[in-house]
Amino acid sequence: MEDAYKVTRHQGSTPTCILSGTVLYSTYDSDVAWRFYNLLRPSLKSTIAIWKPDGTLLSSKSGPTR
DSSP states (O other): OTTSEEEEEEESSSOOOGGGSEEEEEESOHHHHHHHHHHOOOOTTEEEEEEOTTSOEEEEEEOOOO
């Protein structure tokens, strides 16, 4: 799915690039990708991110860092 929206999980407080994370979900439909992203809550010391098909970061949210 080269030209798909991707939702990823990353260790740490920021996603550095799409390749540094674990792909949780991939779809061609941006609305579906955003719905999935909005359902997720990042765990301790991790970040959830959503990426455009070209690899551009759309949004990310970080979990607590205690």
